[in-house]
Amino acid sequence: MTAMHGLSAFPITPTDDDGNPIASELAGLIDRLDRAGVDSIGILGSTGGYAYLTPDQRMRAADIALDAAQVPVIVGVGALRSDVSARLARHAADAGAAGLLLAPMSYTPLTEDEVFGHFQTVAGASDLPICIYNNPSTTHFTFSPALLARLATLPQVTAVKMPLPADGDFAGQIAGLRADLPQGFAIGYSGDWGCADALLAGADAWFSVAAGLWPEQSLMLARAAMAGDRALTAEWQDRFQPLWDLFMAHGSLRVVFAAARIMGLTTALPPRPLLPLSHDLTPHIKAAITALEG
Amino acid sequence: MTAMHGLSAFPITPTDDDGNPIASELAGLIDRLDRAGVDSIGILGSTGGYAYLTPDQRMRAADIALDAAQVPVIVGVGALRSDVSARLARHAADAGAAGLLLAPMSYTPLTEDEVFGHFQTVAGASDLPICIYNNPSTTHFTFSPALLARLATLPQVTAVKMPLPADGDFAGQIAGLRADLPQGFAIGYSGDWGCADALLAGADAWFSVAAGLWPEQSLMLARAAMAGDRALTAEWQDRFQPLWDLFMAHGSLRVVFAAARIMGLTTALPPRPLLPLSHDLTPHIKAAITALEG
Numbered sequence: 001m002t003a004m005h006g007l008s009a010f011p012i013t014p015t016d017d018d019g020n021p022i023a024s025e026l027a028g029l030i031d032r033l034d035r036a037g038v039d040s041i042g043i044l045g046s047t048g049g050y051a052y053l054t055p056d057q058r059m060r061a062a063d064i065a066l067d068a069a070q071v072p073v074i075v076g077v078g079a080l081r082s083d084v085s086a087r088l089a090r091h092a093a094d095a096g097a098a099g100l101l102l103a104p105m106s107y108t109p110l111t112e113d114e115v116f117g118h119f120q121t122v123a124g125a126s127d128l129p130i131c132i133y134n135n136p137s138t139t140h141f142t143f144s145p146a147l148l149a150r151l152a153t154l155p156q157v158t159a160v161k162m163p164l165p166a167d168g169d170f171a172g173q174i175a176g177l178r179a180d181l182p183q184g185f186a187i188g189y190s191g192d193w194g195c196a197d198a199l200l201a202g203a204d205a206w207f208s209v210a211a212g213l214w215p216e217q218s219l220m221l222a223r224a225a226m227a228g229d230r231a232l233t234a235e236w237q238d239r240f241q242p243l244w245d246l247f248m249a250h251g252s253l254r255v256v257f258a259a260a261r262i263m264g265l266t267t268a269l270p271p272r273p274l275l276p277l278s279h280d281l282t283p284h285i286k287a288a289i290t291a292l293e294g
Numbered sequence: 295m296t297a298m299h300g301l302s303a304f305p306i307t308p309t310d311d312d313g314n315p316i317a318s319e320l321a322g323l324i325d326r327l328d329r330a331g332v333d334s335i336g337i338l339g340s341t342g343g344y345a346y347l348t349p350d351q352r353m354r355a356a357d358i359a360l361d362a363a364q365v366p367v368i369v370g371v372g373a374l375r376s377d378v379s380a381r382l383a384r385h386a387a388d389a390g391a392a393g394l395l396l397a398p399m400s401y402t403p404l405t406e407d408e409v410f411g412h413f414q415t416v417a418g419a420s421d422l423p424i425c426i427y428n429n430p431s432t433t434h435f436t437f438s439p440a441l442l443a444r445l446a447t448l449p450q451v452t453a454v455k456m457p458l459p460a461d462g463d464f465a466g467q468i469a470g471l472r473a474d475l476p477q478g479f480a481i482g483y484s485g486d487w488g489c490a491d492a493l494l495a496g497a498d499a500w501f502s503v504a505a506g507l508w509p510e511q512s513l514m515l516a517r518a519a520m521a522g523d524r525a526l527t528a529e530w531q532d533r534f535q536p537l538w539d540l541f542m543a544h545g546s547l548r549v550v551f552a553a554a555r556i557m558g559l560t561t562a563l564p565p566r567p568l569l570p571l572s573h574d575l576t577p578h579i580k581a582a583i584t585a586l587e588g
Contacts, residue, residue, distance in 0.1 A: 117567055118567035
C-alpha cells in the first residue's frame with residue numbers, strides 16, 4: 001500500500017479573515033486524524049481551500065500539518081500558474097510530504113497538451129508521487145482516458161482521484177481505467193456519498209471530506225467496503241446519509257466548516273465570497289453529527 | 295455615453311516569466327489604443343491575464359496603463375477572494391480608473407447570494423461604476439436574469455458584459471434584459487465574432503479582444519454596426535473573418551499573443567500552463583493580419 005491507497009482524510013484549513021492559517025486549530029484537526037490512524041491526510045485539497053490562499057499561506061499550512069502528522073501527508077499543489085505549482089511542490093518535498101495532489105485549475109480553458117506540460121513541470125520539481133486531481137466541477141477541466149494514460153507515463157504520476165461516474169458504473173469505469181493505466185496505479189474517488197460503492201467495486205482509495213472531521217467513522221465505512229462486507233457497508237452508509245444529504249444540497253466545504261464550528265474545532269469561516277451556512281441549518285447539521293457519533 | 299458604452303479595447307498584459315508586467319510593452323500597447331481613439335480601454339480582463347497575476351502585479355499593470363492612457367480605462371478586479379477584489383478596486387479608484395470590470399471567478403461553485411455579496415463588497419470599496427462580467431466559460435458561474443436585476447439595484451453596477459447567446463437571438467436577449475434592468479444600464483457583449491451582430495441589434499458596447507491589437511479596424515466595424523449600416527458591417531466582418539476563425543479554433547488569448555509577437559509589439563508569451571501557438575499556425579495568423587491591415 002502506498003500513500004495513495006486507502007482512506008485519505010481531507011481537513012479544512014482554518015484561517016483568519018486574510019487567509020492566514022490558524023496554527024493551533026489546523027494542528028488540532030491534523031492530530032485528530034493522526035490519532036484515528038487514517039491511511040493518509042490530504043491537506044490543501046478543495047476542502048482545504050487551497051484555491052483561496054496565497055503561496056506563502058499554503059506553505060505555512062503545509063509546515064503546520066507536516067509538523068503535526070505522523071501518518072503520510074499528501075499536499076495539494078494546484079495553481080493557475082505552472083511555476084507556482086512547481087514552487088509549492090518543491091516546498092512540500094523539502095517539508096516532508098509523502099505525495100502531491102495536482103489539480104489542473106483553469107481560467108482560460110486548457111488544452112490537453114497544456115495540462116500535460118503542467119504535470120511535467122510539477123513532476124520535474126520533486127521526486128514525490130503525484131495524484132491527478134480529476135474534478136471538473138472545480139477545475140473545469142475534463143481528463144480524457146487518453147490523457148490519463150499519457151500522464152501515467154510520467155514516473156511520478158502514480159494515482160488519480162476520480163469524480164463519481166455519472167452513470168454509477170464504478171466497476172465498468174475502474175476496469176476501463178485499469179486497462180489503460182500501469183499496474184499498481186492507484187484509482188481513488190471523491191464525492192463522499194458514492195465512495196463506499198467505489199471501494200466495493202475495487203477502487204484503491206477514498207479521498208474523503210467526511211474523514212477530515214469523522215476519521216473513525218469513515219475508517220469503519222472504508223474498511224467495511226474494502227473488505228467487501230456489503231451489509232456492514234450499508235449500515236454505515238445509513239449513519240452517514242444525513243451528512244451526505246447535506247453535502248449534496250449545500251456543498252461539502254460549507255457543511256464541514258459549519259460542523260467543525262459546532263464541534264468546537266475551529267472558529268474560522270469559509271473564505272469570502274463563500275458564505276457560512278444559514279443558522280436555520282444548524283439543527284440538521286447537529287442531527288447529522290449525532291447520527292454519526294451516536 | 296459612459297465609459298461602459300461603445301468600443302472597449304482589451305489588450306494583453308505583456309509579462310516576464312514570473313508574471314511581472316513589462317512596462318514599456320504594456321505602455322506601448324495602451325498608447326496605440328489611445329491614439330486610435332477607442333471609447334475605452336479594458337485592462338486586466340481575461341485577455342489581460344488577470345487570473346494569472348498576483349495582486350501586486352495587477353496593481354503595477356493598472357498603474358502603467360493609467361499613466362499611459364488618455365481615454366477612460368476600465369480595470370478588471372475579479373479574484374477568487376472578495377477581499378482581494380475590494381483591494382484592487384480601491385487601488386484602481388485611487389489610480390484614476392473610469393470603471394471596474396468584475397468577474398465572479400469561482401473554484402467552489404458559488405451560490406447567487408455569494409455572488410451578490412461579492413459584488414456588494416466590491417461596490418463598497420470605491421465609487422467607480424462596475425460592469426458585471428458574465429462569461430461562464432472562464433468564471434464557471436452563470437448569471438440568472440433575476441440575479442442581474444438584483445445586482446443592478448446596487449447603484450454602482452451600471453453595465454453587463456454578456457457572452458454571445460447560444461441561439462444567436464441578440465434582439466430577443468437584449469429586449470429581455472432591458473425589461474429587467476434600469477434605464478441607461480449598458481448591455482455589452484464579448485465573443486468578438488458575434489459582436490457586430492450584437493451592435494446591429496442595439497447592444498450598447500463591444501468588449502473586444504481584437505480591438506486590443508487592431509483598434510482602427512475594430513472601430514470601423516463597431517461604428518458601421520452601431521450606425522445600422524449592414525452592408526459596411528458585412529464588409530468589415532469579411533475582413534475580420536480569418537481572425538474570427540482563429541479565435542474560435544484556438545482561443546482568442548493565444549491568438550493575440552502570437553499576433554502581437556509577429557507584429558513586434560511584445561516579446562512576452564502567455565503564462566504557463568498556457569502554451570504559445572504552434573509555429574505551423576504562423577502563416578494563418580499572418581494572413582489574418584494582412585486581411586485586416588491590407
